[in-house]
Amino acid sequence: VTINLYPLAKSILFKLEAERAHHLGLTMLKAAHTLHMSPLIFGKPVHAPVKVMGIEFPNPVGLAAGLDKNGDYYAGLSACGFGFVEIGTVTPRPQPGNPQPRLFRLPAANAIINRMGFNNLGVDYLIKNVEQTKFEGVLGINIGKNFDTPVENATADYLIGLNKVYPHADYVTVNISSPNTPGLRDLQFGEALDKLLAALKREQAKLADVHGRYVPLAVKIAPDMDDVALRQLADSFVAKKIDAVIATNTTLSRKGVEGMPHANEQGGLSGEPLRHRADYVVSVLSLHLQGALPVIAAGGINSAADALHKLQAGASLVQIYSGFIYQGPKLVQDCARALSTVSSTAA
Numbered sequence: 001v002t003i004n005l006y007p008l009a010k011s012i013l014f015k016l017e018a019e020r021a022h023h024l025g026l027t028m029l030k031a032a033h034t035l036h037m038s039p040l041i042f043g044k045p046v047h048a049p050v051k052v053m054g055i056e057f058p059n060p061v062g063l064a065a066g067l068d069k070n071g072d073y074y075a076g077l078s079a080c081g082f083g084f085v086e087i088g089t090v091t092p093r094p095q096p097g098n099p100q101p102r103l104f105r106l107p108a109a110n111a112i113i114n115r116m117g118f119n120n121l122g123v124d125y126l127i128k129n130v131e132q133t134k135f136e137g138v139l140g141i142n143i144g145k146n147f148d149t150p151v152e153n154a155t156a157d158y159l160i161g162l163n164k165v166y167p168h169a170d171y172v173t174v175n176i177s178s179p180n181t182p183g184l185r186d187l188q189f190g191e192a193l194d195k196l197l198a199a200l201k202r203e204q205a206k207l208a209d210v211h212g213r214y215v216p217l218a219v220k221i222a223p224d225m226d227d228v229a230l231r232q233l234a235d236s237f238v239a240k241k242i243d244a245v246i247a248t249n250t251t252l253s254r255k256g257v258e259g260m261p262h263a264n265e266q267g268g269l270s271g272e273p274l275r276h277r278a279d280y281v282v283s284v285l286s287l288h289l290q291g292a293l294p295v296i297a298a299g300g301i302n303s304a305a306d307a308l309h310k311l312q313a314g315a316s317l318v319q320i321y322s323g324f325i326y327q328g329p330k331l332v333q334d335c336a337r338a339l340s341t342v343s344s345t346a347a
């Protein structure tokens with residue numbers, strides 16, 4: 001039996017400016033983990049194993065990228081019951097990101113708008129953290145490009161990231177869908193996409209040889225494109241033998257938050273208002289891919305039923321960010337329990 005302490009923690013955290021709350025919340029989780037309190041507070045993680053991308057996941061509910069950009073907190077985060085955690089986005093060189101404020105809560109919609117802009121301490125710092133962290137779970141590392149690297153040279157940044165994180169990751173996510181790095185989303189289309197994917201696959205083959213281990217590559221996409229573009233993207237992933245697609249990143253749309261405080265802040269919108277669009281993207285991809293590669297679904301999961309919908313839309317795994325901020329660790333356990341009944345009946 002566990003007591004849900006999150007409503008209390010949230011009542012304190014939500015009184016603070018969003019980015020300060022972010023750091024305090026993560027520090028509290030880390031402290032709980034260091035003191036071996038996590039199992040007492042959060043209960044035992046749900047055991048509902050699934051195999052995706054050749055990896056055995058203890059349960060299909062993951063932490064989405066961007067909450068732990070530098071890998072400072074992921075062991076403590078994982079202890080909330082996640083079946084996997086994705087750290088990053090990390091860039092080759094450290095960069096400060098956009099000026100603050102750059103993170104906004106829209107509590108009336110269980111939503112967040114952010115324009116962080118890949119604030120991170122650089123890939124070498126992240127790797128040092130991973131080397132020093134005792135962790136048995138599944139770890140994804142999400143890579144991006146520095147804001148001042150011209151988009152024409154983006155491939156070079158992704159190759160640096162891939163080379164450095166490869167020996168430390170269970171899977172690597174290529175983020176070409178953040179709305180807060182100018183030009184980044186252009187990499188999702190046409191020749192730029194094909195060149196990037198080809199270069200990454202060549203490097204992955206080399207690295208698999210060098211390290212004697214194949215580390216799968218996932219590509220994370222935006223929700224803001226039409227069905228034709230989505231299917232073209234899916235075809236490119238199949239042709240290039242990409243190992244998984246993560247759908248989706250935040251949206252530029254403001255549907256569902258019109259007129260609310262902060263709704264007109266620049267950046268990507270996440271949380272509940274994103275859910276329907278993200279579900280739709282997952283179903284278009286899944287129908288088109290027919291299992292050729294797995295879909296990892298993110299966007300607006302705020303209840304166990306929302307997570308179930310993602311699986312019904314065709315996803316193999318799910319990821320949560322905003323829902324975790326609004327509902328806390330209980331949401332992770334609820335989702336994992338709900339999905340465990342489905343995946344066991346489906347198997």
Ligand SMILES: Cc1cc2nc3c(=O)[nH]c(=O)nc-3n(C[C@H](O)[C@H](O)[C@H](O)COP(=O)(O)O)c2cc1C
Nearest residue numbers: 064065066089114248249270271299300320321322
């Ligand atoms: C504050 C914030 C920062 C984020 N940073 C990243 C990031 O660095 N890299 C990335 O791939 N996605 C990032 N995301 C997107 C999330 O990983 C996720 O794809 C998106 O928020 C949709 O899921 P959600 O509705 O559960 O939040 C970020 C989201 C938020 C709210």
